[in-house]
Amino acid sequence: MNSASRIVLVVGSGISGVASALELANAGFDVYLLEKEAVVGGHAASFPCKATDVCSKCSACVVSDKIKQAVLHPKIRLLTNSAIRKLSGEAGNFRVEITQQPRYVDEERCIACSLCTEVCPTDPKAVYPPPAEGAPFSYILDEALCLHFKGEKCDLCRENCPTKAIEFDRKPQEQELSVGAIVVATGFDVFDARGKGSLGYGRYPDVITGLDLERILNREGCLRLPSNGKEPRNIAFIQCIGSRDEGHGYCSHVCCKYAMKLAGLIKYQVPDTRITIFYIDLQTAGKGFAQFYEEYKAKIRFIRGVPVEILRSEFGELDVRFEDISQGIVCRDTFDLVVLSVGISPGKNSWDLARILGINMSNDGFFDVADPLSTNETNVDGILLAGACQGPKDIPDSVAHGIAAASKAMEILSESVGRRVTG
Numbered sequence: 001m002n003s004a005s006r007i008v009l010v011v012g013s014g015i016s017g018v019a020s021a022l023e024l025a026n027a028g029f030d031v032y033l034l035e036k037e038a039v040v041g042g043h044a045a046s047f048p049c050k051a052t053d054v055c056s057k058c059s060a061c062v063v064s065d066k067i068k069q070a071v072l073h074p075k076i077r078l079l080t081n082s083a084i085r086k087l088s089g090e091a092g093n094f095r096v097e098i099t100q101q102p103r104y105v106d107e108e109r110c111i112a113c114s115l116c117t118e119v120c121p122t123d124p125k126a127v128y129p130p131p132a133e134g135a136p137f138s139y140i141l142d143e144a145l146c147l148h149f150k151g152e153k154c155d156l157c158r159e160n161c162p163t164k165a166i167e168f169d170r171k172p173q174e175q176e177l178s179v180g181a182i183v184v185a186t187g188f189d190v191f192d193a194r195g196k197g198s199l200g201y202g203r204y205p206d207v208i209t210g211l212d213l214e215r216i217l218n219r220e221g222c223l224r225l226p227s228n229g230k231e232p233r234n235i236a237f238i239q240c241i242g243s244r245d246e247g248h249g250y251c252s253h254v255c256c257k258y259a260m261k262l263a264g265l266i267k268y269q270v271p272d273t274r275i276t277i278f279y280i281d282l283q284t285a286g287k288g289f290a291q292f293y294e295e296y297k298a299k300i301r302f303i304r305g306v307p308v309e310i311l312r313s314e315f316g317e318l319d320v321r322f323e324d325i326s327q328g329i330v331c332r333d334t335f336d337l338v339v340l341s342v343g344i345s346p347g348k349n350s351w352d353l354a355r356i357l358g359i360n361m362s363n364d365g366f367f368d369v370a371d372p373l374s375t376n377e378t379n380v381d382g383i384l385l386a387g388a389c390q391g392p393k394d395i396p397d398s399v400a401h402g403i404a405a406a407s408k409a410m411e412i413l414s415e416s417v418g419r420r421v422t423g
């Protein structure tokens with residue numbers, strides 16, 4: 001690695017962090033891309049392409065392309081399973097102490113043959129492949145599920161691994177990184193739909209979230225009812241789950257678009273599926289989206305009014321009670337699948353990171369910029385924000401924000417070098 005003034009730490013490897021890291025690396029900077037999970041990519045790495053006959057501009061392909069480029073880039077060093085413990089120094093010369101938890105599966109030796117998963121006796125499996133677009137593509141061993149780490153005498157995966165990639169005795173590694181600037185791109189958490197108990201998420205298997213649906217379609221390519229594996233015939237989407245209500249007054253910006261695009265994809269795959277979207281008001285901002293909505297109005301039933309309760313009948317149907325605001329009447333209808341369009345909530349660990357880095361949070365729980373006119377700058381010189389950790393954003397906006405953070409980091413670093421030369 002170069003001297004600190006040519007090195008940037010990007011914290012979080014979702015699409016905004018990856019975009020930022022690539023921008024910096026392509027400009028010749030060395031980048032540490034630090035990720036708390038075992039794989040890079042963040043939320044959007046598990047989204048399917050939602051194209052029908054035409055591209056739906058969901059941007060899922062942007063994510064997979066950029067992840068591949070970042071993983072292969074010689075100037076980007078991935079630090080997965082890692083967390084920041086302490087920060088000292090200043091812009092141009094930060095020292096960051098990090099802890100990297102062991103993967104237990106050697107990335108170089110794992111050939112993804114799946115034998116470890118096959119012999120693993122736990123349910124769910126303690127060792128499994130990474131999500132489709134996740135990288136690096138070596139298997140993941142979850143210490144919390146693994147019998148070996150619960151003190152039992154199980155080493156079936158290690159015994160059966162043909163390349164001896166499984167190493168139970170790996171220990172956490174501590175490192176100190178010297179970097180000139182830090183881009184914080186830690187993203188968001190999806191609203192926990194169990195917080196809306198009356199809608200049955202977690203109780204009724206056929207009430208799922210938008211994120212669950214994205215992941216099912218990405219993994220399976222088509223949709224089946226979780227309860228019985230049959231094709232759903234009658235689906236409801238309920239908008240604004242965890243947005244625009246008490247405690248989450250803001251609009252998450254992405255839910256209307258992803259719900260309509262997912263509905264469009266399902267209709268394209270199985271045209272006679274009935275789809276209803278319950279909404280408060282539709283956010284159709286963005287080029288081309290109003291046209292997309294006009295086209296889908298003919299195929300999808302839109303009802304203005306958000307259901308407050310879902311009950312499950314003895315036949316397994318989901319009985320949805322709602323007020324149709326346009327008609328001013330209270331109605332009920334039954335569906336075999338309900339999708340809760342969950343919104344973007346601030347990351348649960350944001351407060352801890354804000355304390356370590358000394359950066360400000362806004363009242364809604366997202367990281368705050370230093371003043372309303374600065375796009376990426378925090379109150380700490382040399383620490384910048386990228387993507388949904390600063391507030392709800394879709395993929396294109398997260399990419400743009402990540403690139404802007406990278407440009408600002410480069411500017412700060414060249415100024416700090418300039419100060420040293422002239423001083």
Ligand SMILES: Cc1cc2nc3c(=O)[nH]c(=O)nc-3n(C[C@H](O)[C@H](O)[C@H](O)COP(=O)(O)OP(=O)(O)OC[C@H]3O[C@@H](n4cnc5c(N)ncnc54)[C@H](O)[C@@H]3O)c2cc1C
Nearest residue numbers: 012014015016036042043186187188211387388393394395
């Ligand atoms: C259900 C759903 C569907 C969506 N569908 C679409 C769509 O079709 N099209 C679209 O344009 N947008 C869509 N979006 C929005 C999209 O998910 C976001 O724009 C995008 O994921 C934001 O990227 P990000 O990198 O800012 O955050 P994230 O994707 O959340 O990535 C943040 C990364 O940082 C890591 N991290 C967090 N904390 C730390 C820490 N302390 N240290 C190290 N690493 C950390 C996380 O593990 C994660 O890998 C959807 C959102 C939702 C909720």
